[in-house]
Amino acid sequence: MDFDYSPRTKELQAKLRAFMDEHIYPNEGRYWAEIEANTRAGKRWTPLQLIEELKPKAQAAGLWNLFLPESEYGAGLTNQEYAPLAEIMGRVPWASEVFNCSAPDTGNMEVLVRYGTPEQKKQWLEPLLAGKIRSAFAMTEPEVASSDATNICARIERDGDGYVINGRKWWTSGAGDPRCKIMIFMGKTDPGAPKHQQQSMILVPADAPGVKILRPLNVFGYDDAPHGHMEVLFENVRVPASNMLLGEGRGFEIAQGRLGPGRIHHCMRLIGLAERSLELMCKRVSTRVAFGKPIAAQTVTQERIAEARCLIEQARLLTLKAAWMMDVAGNKAAKAEIAMIKVVAPSMACKVIDWAIQAHGGAGVCDDFPLANYYAGARTLRLADGPDEVHRNSIAKMELGRYAQ
Template identity: 85%
Template sequence: MDFGYSPRTQELRAAVSAFMDEHIFPAEGRYWAELEANTQAGRRWTPLQVIEELKPKARAAGLWNLFLPESEYGAGLSNQEYAPLAELMGRVLWSSEVFNCSAPDTGNMEVLVRYGTPEQKKRWLEPLLAGEIRSGFAMTEPAVASSDATNIEASIRRDGDEFVINGRKWWTSGGGDPRCKILIFMGKTDPEAPRHSQQSMILVPMDAPGVKIIRPLSVMGYDDAPHGHMEIQFDDVRVPASHLLLGEGRGFEIAQGRLGPGRIHHCMRLIGLAERAIDLMCQRALQRVAFGKPIAQHGVTQERIAEARCRIEQARLLTLKAAWMMDVAGNKAAKAEIAMIKVVAPQMACQVIDWAMQVHGGAGMCQDFPLAFYYAQARTLRFADGPDEVHRNAIAKIELGKHLPPRH
C-alpha cells in the first residue's frame, strides 16, 4: 500500500494549487459580495458571475472533470489519484464547481457514465460534462426515515410507454439553481418485490409538468443559494420509459455504485476544509493577545492545534486507504473503509472547525470569517451520505462477522 502521489497526481496537484492561489483565494471576497448584491436585488438564485468567469480558465488549464475515475470522459484518474485534488478544492467550498467537480453533478455524471444509455448520455451527460447545465438527486423524503432507503414511498408506475411519478422529496441539492435541468429520482416500481429490488432510478427533467419546487431548506440558517437544497413535489409526472436507468428494481445497485466515489470526494474536501480551519486558527492565535500573552502561547491552544493536526492526518490516511482499496479491489471490498471515513472525516472536521471558532472568539461566529459556514457544511455531511449511526452499524457488523463461526 503506497500513498505516495504518482507523477501525474503531483503535476495536477501543483496545477490545482497554483490555480487556487491565482484565481480562487483572491476571489473569495467577490463571491460573498456578489451573493449579497444579488440578494439585495432579489436575484439570490442567480448563478454567480465570479464562478462562471473562472470556469473557462480552469478548462483551458486542463483542470476540468478531474473526478471521473478511469473514464474516457474525464482525466482518467483513479480514486487515489483524484483524492488529493479534491482536498485542495475543499479549502474553498465553492471552488469545486469551477473545475466542474462539484456535487451532486459528480455523482450524477458517474451514474450516467456507468449506467446511462447512449441516448441518455447524449441528452444529459454531455451538457453536464461541458458545464452547460446542472443536476439534482431526488432520493430523501420528509415523510419517512430515509436513512433506511427501503422506507422510500415515492412511486414510479409503468403506464404504457411512460412512467408516472408521484411523491415528495427534500434535500434535493442543486434544485434551486436555474441551470438545474435534470433530476435522478429514486422511487418504488414494485412494492411487492424483494426488499432491495423494489426501488428504481429514473431521469426526470425539471421542466416536466407536475414537478413543483415547494421551498428551499436552510442548513443551520444558510440557504446555500444559488445552489440550494429544495423540497420538491412530484404529481403525476410523466416521463418516457426510456428515461429509466439500468432497469426496474436496480435502484440500490445504482446507489451503491454512485456513493462509493462520492464519499471519497466529500471526505477529502472535508479534509481540505479542516486544513483551511487550522490555518485560520494558527494565524489568529499568533495575532491575538489574551491575559498578557499571545493566544498561541496558552497551553490549551497548543494542545488543540496539535490534536487537530493529528486528527487531520489520521483522516487523510484512512481516506486514502479507502480510495486505494476501491481502486485495487472494488467498492465492495472497501465497504468497511468507506463506512469508516464517513464517520471519521465529518466528525474530525466539525471538531477542528469548532476549535478554530473558539480561538477566534466572537469573530468566529459571524460573517467576518467563514468558520461558522464551514461548520454548518461539515455538520451536514454527518447526514448527507447516510447518518453516522448507519455507517457505525455497518462497521460493527463487519467486525463481528470476523468472529462468527464459519457457515457450513
Template identity: 75%
Template sequence: MNFDYTPKVQALRERLIAFFDAHIYPNERVYLEEIAANRASGNAWVPTELIESLKDKAREAGLWNLFLPESQRGAGLTNLEYAPLCEIMGRVPWAPEVFNCNAPDTGNMETIERYGSDEQKLQWLEPLLRGEIRSAFLMTEPEVASSDATNIQCSIVRDGDSYVINGHKWWSSGAGDLRCSIYIVMGKTDPGAPRHQQQSMVLVPADASGITVHRPLNVFGYDDAPHGHMDVMLENVRVPASNILLGEGRGFEIAQGRLGPGRIHHCMRLIGLAERALELMTKRTSQRVAFGKPIAQHGVTQERIAEARIMIEQARLLTLKAAYMMDTVGNKGARGEIAMIKVVAPNIACQVIDWAIQAHGAAGICDDFPLAYAYASARTLRLADGPDEVHRNAIAKLELSKYVAPPADSAHGR
C-alpha cells in the first residue's frame, strides 16, 4: 500500500488549504452570525448567503464535486485520493457544502449515479451535481430499532403504475433545507420475502402530496439549521413506479453500497475535525499560564497532546487502508476495514475534542470556539450510519469466520 499523494492530489490539497486560509477560517464567525440573524428574523432554514457565495469561488478554483470515484461526473479521484481532501474539508463542519461534498448529498448522488436509471440521473443527479437542489435520505424510524435495517416498517406498495408509501421517518438529515427537492426512501415492498430482500428504495419528490415534516430534531441542543434532521411522516404518498431504484427487493443491497462510501467519508472528515481540535489545544495551552508556567508545560497536558497525535495517526492510517481496499477489492471486500474505521474515527475524535475542550476551560463549551459543536457532531457519528455495537459485531463475525472448523469428512473418519 502506497499512501503518497499523487501530483494531482498534492495540487488539489494545496489549492484546498489555500482556500480554507482565504475563505473558510476567516468566515467561521461570519457564518454563525448569519445563522443567528436568520434565526432572529424567523428564517432559520434559509440557506446562508455566505456558503452560496463561496460555492462560486470553489467552482472557480476547481474544487467542486471532488468525490464520485470511477465516474466521469466527478473529479476522477479514487477513494484513496479523495481521503486527504475530505480530511481538510472536515476541519470546519459547514465547509464541505461549499465544495458540494457534504452529507447526505454525496451519498445520495453516489446512490443515483450507481443505481439510478438514465432518466433518474437526468432529473435528480444532474441538478444535485450542479448544486441547484439538495436531498435527504429517509431510512431511520422512531418505532423500531433501526440499527437493524431489516426492522424497517415503512411500506412501499405497488398500485398500477405507481407506488404508495406510508411510514414514519426521523433523523432525515438535509430535509430541513428549503432547497431539498428529493428524498431517497427505504421501505418494504414485500414483507414475506427473505429477510434481506423485503426492502426497496424509491425516489420521492420532497413536495409530493402526503408528506409532512413535523419538526427538527436537536443534536445536543443544536438544530443544525438550515440543514436539519427532520421528523417526517409519509401518508399515502404516491410516486410513479419508475421512481424505484434498481428494482424491488434491492434496497438492502443499495444500502450496503451507499453506506460504505458514506461511512468512510464521515471518518475522513472526523480525522480533520480531530486534527483541528489538537491544533486549537496546542495553541491555547501554549498561550495560557497556570500555576507559574504555560499549560502546555504541565505533564497532563503533554500526555494528552501526545496521545491525541498517536490516536489521530492510527485512525488516519486505518482510514487510508480502508480507502485503498475499497479501490482495489471493492466495498464488499473492504467491509471489515470500513466497519473498523467507523468505530475508531468517531471515538478518537470524541476523545481528542474532549481534551481540547478541557484545555480551553469554560471557553471550550461555548460557541466562541468551534469545539462544542465539533463534539456534538463527532458524538452523533457513533450512532449515524450504524452504531458502534453493530460495527463491532460485524468485525467480530468476520474474525470468527476465519477460524470456523471445516465440516467433518465422514467418508474418511474426519
C-alpha cells in the first residue's frame, strides 16, 4: 500500500504551510484582539477585518475552495488529496474560512453542487464559491432527540405555488453571521410516508419574513461570534416551490450525501488541532522545571507525549483510509470507515488536548493559550454530525452483520 501523497498534494501542502507561516500564525493574537475590540464596541456579530483581508491573498495563492472534488467549481482534489490540506488548516480553528473551506458552507456548497438546479446554483452556489455570502444548515431541534433524525418534527407544507415552513431549530451554525444569506432547512413534508421518506430539505433565504434568530448558543462559554450557533424560529415562512432540493421525501438522501464529506473534513481538521496541541505541549514542558528537573524529563509527561503521537498517527491513517474508500468506492461503501473516524478522531483530539492543558498547568485553562478553545471545539464534535453512540451502534451493526446466519 502506498502511503505517499500525490505530487499535487505535496505542492499544495508546501503552499499552504507557507501561507500559514506568513499570514495565519502571526495573526492569531490579532484575531482574538479584534473579537475583543468588536465586543467592547457593541459589534460582536461583525465579520472580522483580518479574515476579509486574508481571503484575497488565499485566492491569489491558488488556495481557494480546495474541498470541492468537482473541478468545474473547486480544485478538483480527491478526498484523499484534500485530507492533508484540511489537517494543515485545522491547526488554527479559524483558518479554514480564509480559504473558503469552512463549515457549514462547505457542506452546503456540496449539496448545491450535487442536488441543486441550475437556477439554485446561479443564485446561491456561485456567491458562496466566491466567498461573497455565507450560509447555515438548520436541522437539529430542541424539542426532540435529533441524534435520531427521524424525530425531526418541523414542517414543510405545500401551499399553492410554494411551501410554508414552521419549526424551531437550534445549533444552526453560521446563522449569526450578517453575511449569512441562505439556510438549508430540513423538515417533514409527509408525516404519513415511510420513516425515511418523510423528510425534505429546502432553501430558505435568511431574510425571509418569519425567520427569527432567538439567541446564540454558547459552547463551553464561547459564542463563536461572528459565526455563531443560533436558535432560530421559523414561523409561517413562505418560499417558492422551486426552492425544494431534489424533491419531496429525499431529505435523508441529501443528508447522507452532505454529512459523509462533512464528517471527514471535521476529522481531518481535528488531526491538525491535535498536532498543534502536541507541539504546544512539547514546547511548554521543555521550558518549565518542576521538582528539580524539566517537566519534559518527568516519566508521566514522556508517556503522554508518546501516547499522543501514537494516537494521532492511528487516527490519521484511519482518516486517510476513509478518504480513499470514499474516492474509490463512494460514500455509501465507506460508511463504516466514516463512522469509525467520526468516533476515533474527536476522542483522540480531546485526549491529546487534555494532556496539553495539563502540561500547561493553570495557563492551559485561560485564554493566554488556545487550548481551552481547542478543547471546546473538539468536545463538541463528539456530538456534531451525529453523537459517538450513534456511530458506534452503526459500526457494531455492520460488524454483527458480517457474522449473521
